[in-house]
Amino acid sequence: MRTPEEELARALARYEWVLANVADGIYGLDAHGRVEFVNPSAVRITGYPPTEQRGHDQHAILHHRRLDGSPYSREDCPVWKALRSGHTVAADDEVFWRKDGTPVPVELIAVPTVEDGEVTGVIVSFRDLTERREAAQQAAEIDRLAREAAASRALSDRLQQALLTPPPEPDHLHVVVRYLPAGHEAQVGGDWYDAFLQPDGATMVAIGDVVGHGSAAAAAMGQLRGILRALAYDNDEPPAATLGRVDRAARGLAVSTLATAILARVERHPDVPVTGQRVIRWSNAGHVPPLLLAPDGTSRVLATSPDLMLGVDPSATRRDHTVDLDNGHTLLLVTDGLVERRGCDLDQGMARLQAALRDLGGKPLDEVLDTVLDRLVPRAGEDDVAAVGIRAYPEDRPRPAEAGPNRLPPGVE
Numbered sequence: 359m360r361t362p363e364e365e366l367a368r369a370l371a372r373y374e375w376v377l378a379n380v381a382d383g384i385y386g387l388d389a390h391g392r393v394e395f396v397n398p399s400a401v402r403i404t405g406y407p408p409t410e411q412r413g414h415d416q417h418a419i420l421h422h423r424r425l426d427g428s429p430y431s432r433e434d435c436p437v438w439k440a441l442r443s444g445h446t447v448a449a450d451d452e453v454f455w456r457k458d459g460t461p462v463p464v465e466l467i468a469v470p471t472v473e474d475g476e477v478t479g480v481i482v483s484f485r486d487l488t489e490r491r492e493a494a495q496q497a498a499e500i501d502r503l504a505r506e507a508a509a510s511r512a513l514s515d516r517l518q519q520a521l522l523t524p525p526p527e528p529d530h531l532h533v534v535v536r537y538l539p540a541g542h543e544a545q546v547g548g549d550w551y552d553a554f555l556q557p558d559g560a561t562m563v564a565i566g567d568v569v570g571h572g573s574a575a576a577a578a579m580g581q582l583r584g585i586l587r588a589l590a591y592d593n594d595e596p597p598a599a600t601l602g603r604v605d606r607a608a609r610g611l612a613v614s615t616l617a618t619a620i621l622a623r624v625e626r627h628p629d630v631p632v633t634g635q636r637v638i639r640w641s642n643a644g645h646v647p648p649l650l651l652a653p654d655g656t657s658r659v660l661a662t663s664p665d666l667m668l669g670v671d672p673s674a675t676r677r678d679h680t681v682d683l684d685n686g687h688t689l690l691l692v693t694d695g696l697v698e699r700r701g702c703d704l705d706q707g708m709a710r711l712q713a714a715l716r717d718l719g720g721k722p723l724d725e726v727l728d729t730v731l732d733r734l735v736p737r738a739g740e741d742d743v744a745a746v747g748i749r750a751y752p753e754d755r756p757r758p759a760e761a762g763p764n765r766l767p768p769g770v771e
């Protein structure tokens with residue numbers, strides 16, 4: 359059994375242990391606001407050793423100025439209010455000044471000690487809010503950046519969707535397009551496609567990818583797409599010649615961007631009946647090669663030595679290539695987001711694409727593109743994906759229902 363003196367000593371030891379180890383700073387002040395005791399955390403936070411605080415006016419040492427440097431009168435101090443009123447006072451936006459002259463944001467609570475009805479002092483407990491404020495500022499900055507990124511992504515998406523218009527559907531030729539945005543808000547890219555009819559009825563198809571991400575890439579994509587569409591519309595020159603003019607026009611108009619692209623023209627063999635076989639003439643400016651899919655699911659990559667990408671050298675030589683487009687066959691143009699993966703080269707990516715198409719040769723064209731995207735990009739990836747499919751149908755038979763109705767620009771029959 360402990361004596362009362364032993365119990366008191368034990369309790370005092372516990373209190374001293376708590377005072378020495380609690381993270382919050384604790385002061386004991388007398389009725390005049392002078393420091394009677396200070397715990398180690400208060401010494402650590404303020405930088406003042408106990409010998410420079412005991413017996414001194416705490417307000418004069420630590421609390422005499424506001425954050426903006428203006429004087430902080432004793433009468434406005436929450437600690438002094440607790441001493442004068444005899445009531446507990448809390449404050450969550452105060453500033454103590456360290457010995458090195460730097461401010462430390464604190465929240466505090468001042469609890470007066472009352473003996474025989476008189477206030478004999480106050481216990482001040484305070485907490486350093488520096489880390490909390492920094493964390494709040496960081497969270498606010500992250501939130502601001504996220505909102506800006508979301509707004510930028512939304513703007514870029516709207517720009518892309520406004521430009522990536524539905525393709526025409528000329529008689530007995532089915533054109534299907536797909537665009538899949540990247541999974542990250544800040545990673546909107548410059549992938550694009552286009553399909554339109556020339557005055558002579560030939561179908562022009564383009565696909566490309568501007569180097570870079572974000573609104574700048576989307577804007578550059580819009581400019582380059584507009585130049586290509588305008589230059590390719592009203593003449594029947596080979597695609598290679600048009601790409602060369604696009605490159606020179608972009609340089610002259612200060613559209614300074616690098617981009618890969620394929621421009622293709624679906625036309626007929628010269629001097630053949632109107633129901634004769636179609637041919638695709640295309641030029642490749644450093645882009646992923648096209649792929650030709652047969653109804654039985656076999657396919658071949660139309661690999662050629664690609665010419666220089668756009669934006670490097672407007673005088674670069676560009677070449678045309680041709681391939682027959684038989685009825686029921688499908689030409690597929692894609693951007694690299696569909697076939698490129700980290701640690702794998704383009705040949706492996708094209709092989710995966712061919713494998714994904716193996717059982718789709720006879721499926722409706724919409725189903726072909728949707729299934730390929732599901733198989734190769736099951737969830738939004740790190741890059742945008744654009745794809746264009748073109749399938750030919752016999753002209754001596756009605757257009758298949760699966761291809762939908764003809765859709766032509768106004769004034770085109």
